[in-house]
Amino acid sequence: MAAPSRTAAFRLSRRLRPQRPQPSFPTSSSRPTPIAARQPICAPASAPCLRWHSNFSSVNPDEVSHFNALAGEWWDPHGSSRLLHLMNPLRHDFIRTCRNSAAQQEPDQDESLSYLDIGCGGGIFAESAARMPNTRRVTAIDPTPSVLAVAKAHARKDPSLSDKLTYTQTSIEELPVPASDAHRYDVVSLFEVIEHVDEPAAFLELVRPFVKPGGWLVMSTIARTWMSWLTTNLVAEDILRIVPKGTHDWNKYINEEELRRYFLDKGWESPRVMGVVYVPGLGWKEVRGSEKVGNYFFGVRRAVDADAS
Numbered sequence: 001m002a003a004p005s006r007t008a009a010f011r012l013s014r015r016l017r018p019q020r021p022q023p024s025f026p027t028s029s030s031r032p033t034p035i036a037a038r039q040p041i042c043a044p045a046s047a048p049c050l051r052w053h054s055n056f057s058s059v060n061p062d063e064v065s066h067f068n069a070l071a072g073e074w075w076d077p078h079g080s081s082r083l084l085h086l087m088n089p090l091r092h093d094f095i096r097t098c099r100n101s102a103a104q105q106e107p108d109q110d111e112s113l114s115y116l117d118i119g120c121g122g123g124i125f126a127e128s129a130a131r132m133p134n135t136r137r138v139t140a141i142d143p144t145p146s147v148l149a150v151a152k153a154h155a156r157k158d159p160s161l162s163d164k165l166t167y168t169q170t171s172i173e174e175l176p177v178p179a180s181d182a183h184r185y186d187v188v189s190l191f192e193v194i195e196h197v198d199e200p201a202a203f204l205e206l207v208r209p210f211v212k213p214g215g216w217l218v219m220s221t222i223a224r225t226w227m228s229w230l231t232t233n234l235v236a237e238d239i240l241r242i243v244p245k246g247t248h249d250w251n252k253y254i255n256e257e258e259l260r261r262y263f264l265d266k267g268w269e270s271p272r273v274m275g276v277v278y279v280p281g282l283g284w285k286e287v288r289g290s291e292k293v294g295n296y297f298f299g300v301r302r303a304v305d306a307d308a309s
Contacts, residue, residue, distance in 0.1 A: 074122030074150050080244045081122065084192065086283040088124050090276060090297070091191055091220070092132075098216050098272050098299040112136035116185040116210050118172055119193035123151030123165075127158075129187075130165040137164055139185070143171045172206045184212035190219035195252045201262065208267075211302045217268075218299040220276075224253035227293040256291045256298060263300050270301040 073079035113135055117126045120140035130138040142148045148169045155161050168175070178184045188211045197203045211217050222228050229250045256273050263271060274297040275290030290296065 074124070074147060075154050081124070083278065083284075084121075084124055086278075087191075087220070087276070088128055090274075090284050090286070091125055091189070091218075092128065094220075094272075094274050094297040094299065095187060095189075095216065095218055097274070098218060098270075098301070101270060101272060111186075113186040114184075114212075115139070116188045117141070118188065118190050118207065119196070120151060120167070121147055121192075123154060123167070125189060125191055126151070126165060126167070127155060127161065129189075130161050135164060137166070139166050139168065141168050141170050141172070141175060143169065145169055172203065172210075175210075177209045181212055184215065185210055186212055186215045188215070188217050190217070192220055194219055194254060195221045195248070197252070200252075200254060204262065208302075213302050213304045216299055216301050218297065220295065220297045222248070222253045222295050223255050223291060223293055224250065225255075225293050228253060228295075231294060256296060259298050259300075267303050268300045269303050272299045273297065 074081050076082075077085045111134060113132075115126075115129045115135065115138040117129065117138060117140040120126045120142045121144075123140060126138050126140035129135055140151065142151070148167055152167050155165055155167065188207060190207070194200050194203065207217065222232060232248050233250055260271055273291050275287050275292070276284045276295050276297065277287045277290050278295070279285050284295075291298075
């Protein structure tokens with residue numbers, strides 16, 4: 001596999017922002033110096049985001065085709081989705097950490113929660129969320145038909161899920177926006193999703209109205225560094241082959257500070273991050289500071305006084 005190039009990084013910088021005249025490129029000590037700096041997801045807070053065209057689609061046909069081919073192995077804990085199965089407990093740990101953070105009032109442990117799992121794949125997180133005792137409902141969406149068929153078939157094995165878990169083949173832009181806060185979600189999840197989206201800024205704008213004021217948007221993704229290219233692309237896909245080849249496009253990775261800048265002054269608060277590292281034989285482990293070089297979780301709370309749009 002060829003190393004990341006200046007050309008690829010520049011093409012990505014154009015996808016990450018609305019069209020503006022003569023953009024300036026930021027610098028960051030966490031980026032590999034031989035690679036052209038990538039434009040942040042959105043312009044700095046001093047420059048307001050432009051409205052995106054209504055014909056935007058978050059669905060990349062190549063990504064859909066890739067994951068369709070992997071559908072049959074989704075629930076095999078030793079198959080191509082093994083790392084996702086191993087990461088799932090940390091997803092729940094991170095959500096609990098966000099909701100229990102000092103920045104918000106102590107949550108009611110008896111409160112029933114609603115989840116929207118975007119890009120749910122075969123349902124590893126969606127099913128586990130539906131089984132939580134304080135879960136009221138889980139809506140899980142994905143545009144990939146064969147993967148979603150696997151998710152539905154697996155859920156049918158447990159009749160107790162039928163009243164709490166709903167799968168829908170759709171994308172976020174086709175999902176009806178809730179008409180009121182009562183129908184928005186306490187937790188909206190984007191696990192291993194945003195690095196597969198061509199225009200993450202436009203995508204996140206579409207996600208925003210689904211999060212209830214006081215609710216959390218949580219995600220996991222990968223930092224764009226030389227180390228992440230080495231571990232996720234060269235080693236994981238090409239050498240060890242523990243991840244199917246073509247799963248990751250290094251040029252779509254997003255650094256944690258880029259996410260922080262994007263959410264600044266947009267009605268979000270209390271950003272939280274947790275870096276994780278895969279340790280062979282032990283699974284995924286939280287490692288402080290590792291969000292600067294590889295995999296990490298990121299969460300942000302929608303301000304209670306945020307507008308509904």
